[in-house]
Amino acid sequence: MDMLRIGDLHKRFGEKEVLRGLHLSVPEHSIYGFIGKNGAGKTTAMKTVLGLLQADAGEITVNGEHVVYGQTATNRYIGYLPDVPEFYPFMTAREYLRFCGEICGMKKAENESRCKELLDLVGLGEETHRIKGFSRGMKQRLGIAQALLHRPKLLICDEPTSALDPVGRKEILDILLAVRKQTTVLFSTHILSDVERICTDVAFLNNGAAKIQGKLSEMKMRYRREEYRLETERETDITILRKAFPQMKSVGQNQVVFSANDYAAEVVLRFLADRKISLLKWEREEPTLESLFMEVTRK
Ligand SMILES: Nc1ncnc2c1ncn2[C@@H]1O[C@H](COP(=O)(O)OP(=O)(O)OP(=O)(O)O)[C@@H](O)[C@H]1O
Ligand SMILES: [Mg+2]
Structure with a gap:
């Protein structure tokens, strides 16, 4: 089942049409990457899902229920981490989370145990300082804990890693990976x-619509090119190869790529075996997300 479905969503701000027929299907228990450059409309789409912005046209369902602008019924299924989360700086993480639990009407004992569980999950279990001294990464982690408090079926995070260093980013990504069993994760980046x-x-997301979407693995298969990359142990082997197969292109140290349209893989492999050239690497070239992204945004 799809935890979130967006159908033909349109949204304009004055003259500017930001979303122009966005369709999105987010399967249950997926970790869904919502990719788009600055100003593409990621935050706009997410706020519309939360019923915080009114769409001009289109339909959104969360866990099979329709989202209605200005009403919060479907938000009981959603945990939301905004792009710039705000906290009460004078509180500690535990005080803040406990306070949020109280607002949600959680019973005292349940609130305590849930807070402990979540603070441990996001690595803030031992943290006693006030939030005002927190790093950006710590704030994002606290924000995720808060978003998960009521056990949402869908966790929406708006650029949770964008402002973080590699260590902070890895911590957030590990948390998102860990919560996948309990919830569905949609994050923009x-x-x-x-x-x-x-x-x-x-x-x-580009020009207001999702140009390519689906399973990452299938996407990589679909856009896979008939290209191979090989790496030899010695530089001289590359010279021998390029002499025999002039269409091969050098890429980096002791590496060449070639297209299966130019040379059959078996022919190249036989050539290597006959000359006892030892290989360090032999792989089919995978399309990178970057190459797909460039292709999508160019159109
Ligand atoms: N309330 C608003 N009023 C007018 N224009 C808006 C409003 N909110 C967003 N926009 C415009 O809509 C476009 C999309 O903005 P949005 O914040 O959704 O993009 P984004 O993909 O989240 O970008 P970023 O990566 O910078 O967060 C931008 O051009 C922005 O200026
Ligand atoms: Mg944004």
């Missing part, structure tokens, strides 16, 4: 390596 690392599904 323009950091493609984060998507490669944890996402099961992706969509590229």
Whole structure:
């Protein structure tokens, strides 16, 4: 089942048409990477899903229920981490989370145990300082804990890693990976390596619509090129290869790529075996997210 479905969503701000027929299907228990450059409309789409912005046209369902602008019924299924989360700086993480639990009407004992569980999950279990001294990464982690408090079926994070260093980013990605069993995760980003690392599904938002979307693995298969990359142990072997196969292109140290249209893989492999050239690497070239992103945004 799809935890979130967006159908033909349109949204304009004055003259500017930001969303122009966005369709999105987010399967249950996926980690969905919502990719788009600055100003593409990621935050706009997410706020519309939360019923915070009114769409001009289109339909959104969360867990099979329709989202209605200005009403919060479907938000009981959603945990939301905004792009710039705000906290009460004078509180500690535990005080803040406990306070949020009280607002949600959680019973005292349940609130205590849930807070402990979540603070441990996001690595803030031992943290006693006030939030005002927190790093950006710590704030994002606290924000995720808060978003998960009421056990949402869908966790929406708006660029959770964009402002973080590699260590902070990895911590967030590990948390998102860890919560996948309990919830579905949708996060927006323009950091493609984060998507490669944890996402099961992706969509590229461009010109107000999702140009390519679906399972990352299928996408890589679909856009796979008939190209191979090989690496030899010695530089001289590359010279021998390029002499025999002039269409091969050198890429980096002791590496060449070639197209199966130019040379059949078996022919190249036989050539290597006959001359006892030892290989360090032999692989089919995978399309990178970057190459797909460039292709999508160029159109
Ligand atoms: N309330 C608003 N009023 C007018 N224009 C808006 C409003 N909110 C967003 N926009 C415009 O809509 C476009 C999309 O903005 P949005 O914040 O959704 O993009 P984004 O993909 O989240 O970008 P970023 O990566 O910078 O966060 C931008 O051009 C922005 O200026
Ligand atoms: Mg945004």
